[in-house]
Amino acid sequence: MHRVLILGGGFGGIATAVALRESLAADDEVVLVERRPTFVMGLRKNWALVGHGTIAEGTRPLAALAERGIRVVAGMVESIDPAARGAVIDGQRIEADALVVALGAQRDPDAIPGFREHAIDLYDVESSEAGAAAIEAFTGGRVVVGIFGAPYPCPPAPYELALLLMERLEARNVGGGMLVFTPQPGSLPILGTDGCAAFDGRLAGAGITFRPRTVAAAVEPGLVLTQDGLRIPFDLLLGVPPHRVPPVVAASGLTGGGPWVPVDRGTLQTSFPGVYAIGDVTAIGLANGMPLPKAGVFAHAEGEVVAARIADTFAGREPTAAFTGEGMCFLETGRGKATMVAGNFFADPPAVGLGDDSADNLAAKHAFETERLAAWFGA
Numbered sequence: 001m002h003r004v005l006i007l008g009g010g011f012g013g014i015a016t017a018v019a020l021r022e023s024l025a026a027d028d029e030v031v032l033v034e035r036r037p038t039f040v041m042g043l044r045k046n047w048a049l050v051g052h053g054t055i056a057e058g059t060r061p062l063a064a065l066a067e068r069g070i071r072v073v074a075g076m077v078e079s080i081d082p083a084a085r086g087a088v089i090d091g092q093r094i095e096a097d098a099l100v101v102a103l104g105a106q107r108d109p110d111a112i113p114g115f116r117e118h119a120i121d122l123y124d125v126e127s128s129e130a131g132a133a134a135i136e137a138f139t140g141g142r143v144v145v146g147i148f149g150a151p152y153p154c155p156p157a158p159y160e161l162a163l164l165l166m167e168r169l170e171a172r173n174v175g176g177g178m179l180v181f182t183p184q185p186g187s188l189p190i191l192g193t194d195g196c197a198a199f200d201g202r203l204a205g206a207g208i209t210f211r212p213r214t215v216a217a218a219v220e221p222g223l224v225l226t227q228d229g230l231r232i233p234f235d236l237l238l239g240v241p242p243h244r245v246p247p248v249v250a251a252s253g254l255t256g257g258g259p260w261v262p263v264d265r266g267t268l269q270t271s272f273p274g275v276y277a278i279g280d281v282t283a284i285g286l287a288n289g290m291p292l293p294k295a296g297v298f299a300h301a302e303g304e305v306v307a308a309r310i311a312d313t314f315a316g317r318e319p320t321a322a323f324t325g326e327g328m329c330f331l332e333t334g335r336g337k338a339t340m341v342a343g344n345f346f347a348d349p350p351a352v353g354l355g356d357d358s359a360d361n362l363a364a365k366h367a368f369e370t371e372r373l374a375a376w377f378g379a
Contacts, residue, residue: 008102009034012279012299019307080252114219141235149242181214278302287348
């Protein structure tokens with residue numbers, strides 16, 4: 001009998017667990033550890049904020065995975081021992097024949113003084129209801145959507161929110177202007193200079209001012225202060241906080257002293273044999289020097305690759321599955337349409353482009369959520 005220990009019940013962790021359960025022998029054990037009792041589709045955050053749906057509609061209980069033969073352990077990962085392929089969860093030590101670290105990127109709002117007090121955290125699911133209420137109560141003035149650190153999960157999300165929010169405010173005849181800022185050199189740097197310029201034109205066409213290379217230092221009542229002395233006024237501030245590797249991962253030695261976990265980009269194996277890392281917790285370099293974007297679609301694909309490699313190893317076969325770097329992200333643009341950022345991110349240079357806006361793309365986004373939840377948790 002073999003055991004696989006998966007730390008983290010997000011997109012990557014669940015994809016790995018489900019794929020393993022479908023490919024391993026019946027007496028092999030798949031253990032999924034997650035501190036939260038539920039899984040939430042990340043794309044729900046923007047929908048909840050602008051009134052297009054609720055968080056609950058995209059939420060499923062992780063306990064339901066037990067019906068698939070997956071052992072779900074609810075608890076906090078206190079320490080990770082990659083050399084022994086083990087971890088301590090709420091005082092209980094669990095060791096395994098293979099370890100998959102899928103603990104994601106951790107929000108760090110306290111890295112920016114004043115952020116927690118004065119900004120609506122776009123990536124905090126627990127504050128979505130309060131954020132939606134603040135938006136609904138907003139009667140006009142300067143709206144700022146700020147990206148306070150990079151890299152961050154789902155790069156298109158804050159721009160999608162800006163477009164949807166602008167549409168929502170216009171429908172309510174609420175004016176005052178909107179600005180989006182980022183510390184990065186462009187809106188979606190993976191698209192290159194021309195691709196960013198094209199997307200920036202969409203923002204401008206929606207009446208949204210865009211400011212790149214803007215590094216926020218602090219937030220005061222009604223003001224974002226930048227490192228170069230700029231003072232950005234706001235009446236409503238929605239922000240993406242800085243993100244970091246979870247401290248328990250950094251303490252394990254898996255990062256090698258770096259900011260994220262380095263892995264082989266094809267196999268997702270770390271520097272420790274039998275230990276893999278997937279999703280937002282990792283750092284995978286691209287040919288243009290940029291990192292692979294942190295996105296659920298990549299975590300999902302990586303999880304399935306890791307599952308196949310572990311299954312082959314347990315069966316005495318030579319693993320052949322490899323992550324190819326192909327993927328896409330939906331980006332809603334308003335008016336019932338969406339586009340996609342898609343391509344081969346491992347190409348040299350990355351062959352990534354921005355598609356046309358269409359209602360079909362928006363329908364595909366809704367179908368993606370429905371199909372993924374049904375595949376993992378049932379109809």
